[in-house]
Amino acid sequence: DIVMTQTPLSSLVTLGQPASISCRSSQSLVHSDGNTYLSWLQQRPGQPPRLLIYKISNRFSGVPDRFSGSGAGTDFTLKISRVEAEDVGVYYCMQAKEFPLTFGGGTKVEIK
């Protein structure tokens, strides 16, 4: 199974300041079709997960442009350019290159 490792486990951020979350996979996420199926999800307290980014860097419809994704191969990053109060929650990376699909352990973002 592909292991997804996220760092940090938690991040205390001042409103308006940037935040960055790293996700590393135990093997390359490049699919045989040439795509890299790495996505980022946000889970606000008491809510189901919500898709933010798919295929490394594609922002899903309705996601604010302060969220961006980057990376390649086995190393990926989610950045929030200026954290807002509504960004509080847990963020997960997920690989869909192969089964079983696997998730990172999550990064909790809180406001300082």
Add this chain to the structure above:
Amino acid sequence: EVQLVESGGGLEKPGGSLRLSCAASGFSISKAWVTWVRQAPGKGLEWVGRIKSKTDGGTIDYAAPVKGRFTISRDDSKNTLYLQMNSLKTEDTAVYYCATGAKVVGAFDLWGQGAMVSVSP
């Protein structure tokens, strides 16, 4: 409104069975590949299994911890997916979500609100 709605959760004893439903509304689920993901209390997300559309073969894959105990099925005429859970264990206690990639490939952009399953003696 396009949405997925889970139902059927509850409290069951170890060794018992429960069936979850995932009803789609606002779109036809017949062409969708649907995934079940669970989240134990206070824990992260865990993939449970996925069913392809019938036109894509209807293949079903399961995570190792549930293989042989859980069964995913679909009734496209009812626009509904099912997760039959047998031989339940305490470690199956979790919120169960159904999800699909309605507009994207290789990711899940549509999630249900979740159904709580508690397994306790």
